[in-house]
Amino acid sequence: MLGEIKMKSTYELISKYILLFMCIFCLVGCSSKKEVKEELNFYEDNDKLITIDDVDIKVDEVMPYLLQVKMEFEELGGEDVWDHNDFSGGKKAEDVAKLAVLDNLIRTKILVKKSDEMGITITESEEKDVNAQALKYYDDLEKADIENYHLTKESIFNSFKEYRLVNKVIVEMTKGYVPKEEELNNKLLENENYAKLKSSSLEDMLLSLKVVHIFIKTHEKNDNGEYVLISPDIEEKAKKEIEDIYKKAVDGEEFASLVKKYSQDESTKDNNGEYILPVRLLDDNFQSLIELEPGEISDIKKSDYGYHIFKVIEKILPTDEEVKEFEEEFKKYESQLKEEYKEQLKNSAFNKIYDEWKNNTVVDLNEDLWARIDIFGNINENPISDKNIE
Numbered sequence: 073m074l075g076e077i078k079m080k081s082t083y084e085l086i087s088k089y090i091l092l093f094m095c096i097f098c099l100v101g102c103s104s105k106k107e108v109k110e111e112l113n114f115y116e117d118n119d120k121l122i123t124i125d126d127v128d129i130k131v132d133e134v135m136p137y138l139l140q141v142k143m144e145f146e147e148l149g150g151e152d153v154w155d156h157n158d159f160s161g162g163k164k165a166e167d168v169a170k171l172a173v174l175d176n177l178i179r180t181k182i183l184v185k186k187s188d189e190m191g192i193t194i195t196e197s198e199e200k201d202v203n204a205q206a207l208k209y210y211d212d213l214e215k216a217d218i219e220n221y222h223l224t225k226e227s228i229f230n231s232f233k234e235y236r237l238v239n240k241v242i243v244e245m246t247k248g249y250v251p252k253e254e255e256l257n258n259k260l261l262e263n264e265n266y267a268k269l270k271s272s273s274l275e276d277m278l279l280s281l282k283v284v285h286i287f288i289k290t291h292e293k294n295d296n297g298e299y300v301l302i303s304p305d306i307e308e309k310a311k312k313e314i315e316d317i318y319k320k321a322v323d324g325e326e327f328a329s330l331v332k333k334y335s336q337d338e339s340t341k342d343n344n345g346e347y348i349l350p351v352r353l354l355d356d357n358f359q360s361l362i363e364l365e366p367g368e369i370s371d372i373k374k375s376d377y378g379y380h381i382f383k384v385i386e387k388i389l390p391t392d393e394e395v396k397e398f399e400e401e402f403k404k405y406e407s408q409l410k411e412e413y414k415e416q417l418k419n420s421a422f423n424k425i426y427d428e429w430k431n432n433t434v435v436d437l438n439e440d441l442w443a444r445i446d447i448f449g450n451i452n453e454n455p456i457s458d459k460n461i462e
Contacts, residue, residue: 121445123436124181131441135221135449136231137173142447145169154447166447174442179426180234182433187237192244194236206232221449242422251417259413266409269402278390278398281349281361281382284327287337288314289378299377314372314379321369327383336378346385 122129145153145165159165187193194202206229210218217223261267269277290310291299301307317334321327331345340347351362361370361382370382390398444452 119441121438121441122178122181123434124178124185125434127181127185129177129181131445131451132222132224132227133230134173134177134445135223136227137177138445138447138449139217139221139223141169141173141176145447169447170442170445173447174437178430178435180238182429183238183241183426184234186429187241190241190244192237192240194233194240198236199233202232202236203229245425246418246422249418249421251414251421255417256410256413259417260406260409263409266406269405274395274398275389276362277352278394279351279362280388280390281351281364281384282346282386282388283349283361284331284345284383284385285337285340285347286314286317286321286327286331286335286345286381287378288317288334289336291377310379314381318369318372318381321381321383327369348388349382 119131120128121131121134149156149165153159153165156165160168163171207225209232210223210225210228213223261270288310290302290306292302294300313334317330321330328344335345337345349361351359354361355375357375358373358380361384364370364382364384366384366386368384370380370384373380373382441451446452
């Protein structure tokens with residue numbers, strides 16, 4: 073069942089690394105399910121949430137951050153993500169989200185202040201671009217979000233302008249940064265997929281096996297395309313069946329007959345269970361197949377979908393053309409990884425600078441007010457946090 077065997081792509085690229093504070097302004101629309109208080113003067117003059125050195129931050133400035141983090145969490149965990157009481161390290165999902173909001177708000181405000189100290193400003197053309205993006209974002213928002221978070225065009229414009237200033241500070245501080253070659257190589261080798269490709273011989277990496285396959289399934293797709301157990305007792309039944317088949321195979325019964333009689337691999341019915349299996353695509357659980365010689369039978373293999381037995385028919389070495397193509401693809405893969413790790417190392421270098429700035433900044437948080445603000449933009453009469461906000 074070729075399509076059912078869990079495999080790894082040879083050229084799988086690493087996930088993108090995105091700073092959380094940058095995600096705050098990947099602004100997309102989403103509607104909140106919570107109701108807010110109907111008071112007209114929602115924010116009073118003394119609704120000061122944070123003072124950073126001598127700069128006061130009012131409640132309305134945190135609202136775009138709350139909305140965006142809410143949307144990010146719901147995109148990853150669904151709208152019921154807020155029901156998790158142990159989302160991370162014993163913290164509720166809302167407490168983790170609020171920590172992200174607070175960290176990002178403080179970071180942004182510190183960097184905006186640094187932009188002023190460094191004489192970094194937004195040009196006229198940049199301001200036009202920022203305003204256009206902010207207006208589009210605001211116009212795309214759900215009416216419920218605007219009302220629930222008491223958002224205004226001005227608060228959204230300010231958020232976008234601050235984000236642009238933050239980016240300009242980072243660019244200025246990392247201008248000309250080049251990581252050490254040794255540091256970059258160490259990062260590359262930390263990537264298991266890259267390290268495996270780098271250390272393996274081309275012959276082993278590009279080797280393919282012509283195999284015959286017996287498959288007994290334990291899972292099948294449901295209406296949502298998810299693999300689920302066929303029945304509660306299927307694992308035990310399938311295991312006993314594959315063990316009986318394996319005994320017959322090692323006792324000398326013709327493998328082709330066993331395939332025809334027992335295998336539930338519909339994808340190979342037309343070719344008697346045969347197919348070509350590139351070794352480099354095999355999941356770790358199947359890597360031992362490379363040690364088999366033609367004519368030998370594997371032990372029983374377990375996958376997420378069922379049980380497998382393989383018989384190796386032939387080992388197929390790569391052609392010169394396949395070797396050349398692989399080398400070209402590997403160079404592209406390596407180059408892309410290097411660029412991603414360079415960016416990651418550059419971000420790490422900047423974070424060290426930021427940490428120094430933060431350590432020299434006085435941050436005074438109105439903890440009572442912050443505890444009463446929830447992720448849905450409400451200011452409650454009593455604190456809703458379980459004091460996980462640090």
